[in-house]
Amino acid sequence: MRKATSADILGNDSLEGLEKPTALATGLPGQAYTDQAIFELEQKSIFTNSWFAAGYSSDIPKSGDKKSVTIAGWELLLVRGKDNNVRCFHNICSHRGSKLVEGCKSGNSISCPYHCWTYNLDGELIGTPHLGGPGVSDVEGMDRKSLGLRQVRCDTWQDLLFVDISGEAPSLADHFTRLNCLLADYELDEVTVADVAVPETELPFNWKLLVEGGIESYHLPWVHPQLELPPKETSVLVDEKDAYIGHKIPLSIEEMRRRAANSETEASPFPTFRKMKINLENNEPINFYIIFLMPNAVVLLFPNYFILNLIRPVSVTKTFQTRKIYYLGDAAVSPELSVKREEIAEVWKNVLAQDIPFLVSAQEMAAVRKRMNFPTRFSPFWEIGLHRFQKYVARNITL
Ligand code: FES
Ligand SMILES: [Fe+2]
Missing domain, CATH: 2.102.10.10 (Rieske [2Fe-2S] iron-sulphur domain)
Structure with missing residues (x-):
């Protein structure tokens, strides 16, 4: 009997559907989130052959x-x-x-x-x-x-x-050449990790759902009303090597003042990255970044702090997330800012808490989607990055 290929496991229709333009494409099938065989393919490819x-x-x-x-x-x-x-x-x-x-x-x-x-x-x-x-x-x-x-x-x-794991990927410096160019204006080497202990969170769903839940901002007005929809000037950041997929969100000062929590305005007690300070002084828009480092880390860059999330898949339906927050200089540890640091940690803890019920439901519905062979669709404005992530997964596991 012929051995099942990964394309058989994922379904040829799914692979063809994913390769269409975003507005017409269909997403990864339900089994991509429920099947042990696919999780093992991900381990052997995505979590073996590259960083x-x-x-x-x-x-x-x-x-x-x-x-x-x-x-x-x-x-x-x-x-x-x-x-x-x-x-x-x-x-x-x-x-x-x-x-x-x-x-x-x-x-x-x-x-x-x-x-x-x-x-x-x-x-x-x-x-x-x-x-x-x-x-x-x-x-x-x-x-x-x-x-x-x-x-x-x-x-x-x-x-x-x-x-x-393979030992054969191009060097990490090569892998992140474009990422480093993108963030070169921000003095990330001058940050220190905050002393706020953020415990690792255990999540009862597939790791890809956590990536997908963060890689699109379409859900913000309904799931995180405090964050609002990003402006139409938001752009997708793609890397031809798929080392990262992200979004650049430019906000004018007026828009930022209107939207932002205290931590994200010039009134914040935390030091501001130099480039953003210059933008503020010149009344220019400030770019916020959310960048997924494929396959399992996230960078969030704000005027006064920087976040690195790490997503740790341990089984098909169990994933852990850790978050660390970094500030410039001794703002990461100074006692007088400890309450403010706790507040910012709490903001992001609450954002994840708002996402969790939807991701738990997405996991449950993946089993139903598998039974129905149900195709999902993408927004061609908000979900270009999500579409690209799913193509990245499908291509890697079907190599
Ligand atoms: S010393 Fe490690 S298994 Fe025996
Ligand atoms: Fe969310």
């Missing part, structure tokens, strides 16, 4: 800090080495494959909890106690050098740690 976000550098600030990450079928271990560089390893012991580290740990070595094989921060195997019998840690012919941890290519963009 994806696995964590934050600020989560492992000191040499010896380690953090385990379960993401898209991978068990990874992020480690800050003695040279202060972050390395990533598969979180699996060379002896019998136990998981090495659970959660966050510190210390200059990594010891397996099962039989205590021990590795240094570079992943080299340095201890195999009682391997050859009581008190005998070495065994002739067993070459420790070949039994180090398996390293995963890892690089940093801002505070995000990206990994490339």
Whole structure:
């Protein structure tokens, strides 16, 4: 019997429908959000062959800090080495494959909890106690050098740690060349992560629904009335390599004053990015950005702060989201601004809370859509980015 191809799993009609112009296109079928087979295809393609976000550098600030990450079928271990560089390893012991580290740990070595094989921060195997019998840690012919941890290519963009499981993707600097040009005017290297602890949120739906819920602003007036619809000058930002898909939202000062919460006006107590300050002084529109770094991170850039969200798929219907907020200079930690920082964290927590019922429903309805073979449609103004994301998923899993 012929083995089912990914096109069979997704359906040829769906693939053809997705490739039409946005106004005529039909979206990913329901099974893309419910089927284990498709989740596994995503793991093997999207979360293997190119860069994806696995964590934050600020989560492992000191040499010896380690953090385990379960993401898209991978068990990874992020480690800050003695040279202060972050390395990533598969979180699996060379002896019998136990998981090495659970959660966050510190210390200059990594010891397996099962039989205590021990590795240094570079992943080299340095201890195999009682391997050859009581008190005998070495065994002739067993070459420790070949039994180090398996390293995963890892690089940093801002505070995000990206990994490339394949080891064959172009460098992260190449991958994000256009993104870096786009954001070059903003001094993102001068920000510090806020001290407000935002716990990771567990979400009972497929990771793509979380991306799709944020990549379009069409739902804003109904789901987030406090945010309003962006203006007609909003433009889609696409990258031919699909390293990112985003929106640039220009707001005039009057429009911004009318719409914005206190945190987003010049009256905000937080320092303003230089370019936006110049815009304000010259009475020019200010660009707000929301940019999805494919496949699983989000950048939101406002005049006074910057957000990095990380989306962590763990099963077909379970996803985690983490959010970190960054401010210029010591505004990220100064005690006199702590209430304001809490307020901004609360604003974004509430935005996600408003989205959740709709995304839970979208997950439930995906099963119904699958049974009905029901095609979805796109707005050719608001959902160009969403359409592009779905094409990116379909193309990657059907390669
Ligand atoms: S499985 Fe790790 S030391 Fe045995
Ligand atoms: Fe939303």
